[in-house]
Amino acid sequence: MFVVTLRLVDKTKAPQFMEQHNAWIRRGFDEGVFLLAxxxxPNAGGAILAHDVSRAEIEARIQGDPFVAHGVARADILEIAPGRTDDRLAFLKA
Structure with a gap:
């Protein structure tokens, strides 16, 4: 499981790539990788909770984000190996 933060670097370019960025987020949900976005x-960027992919796959996916590709945001990826969860999130331990 991964927590990805997208910290704004150049907010002035965000409107130019917002539609493409939102389409990229929709694909992540449609493909079952993103659980939360x-x-x-306050207005510092975004965060994504992702699962069911490898480190290499999430890195490649994040590089495909138009915000990252065009320098609007900088991505940081934290990998978490869930050891204990609420029953509602038990699927994350698989």
């Missing part, structure tokens, strides 16, 4: 507060 939301904004970092």
């Amino acid at each position: 939301g904004g970092l507060q």
Whole structure:
């Protein structure tokens, strides 16, 4: 499982790539990789919870984000090996 933060680097370019970035997020959900996406507060960027992919796959996917590719945001990827979860999140330990 991965927690990805997308920290804004050049907010002025964000509107230019927002539609493509949102399409990229939709693909992540449609393909079952993204479990959660939301904004970092206050207006600092975004965060994604992803699962069921390898480190290499998530790195490649993140490089495909138009925000990352065009220098709007910088991505940091944290890998988590879930050892204990609430029953509602037990699927993450698989």
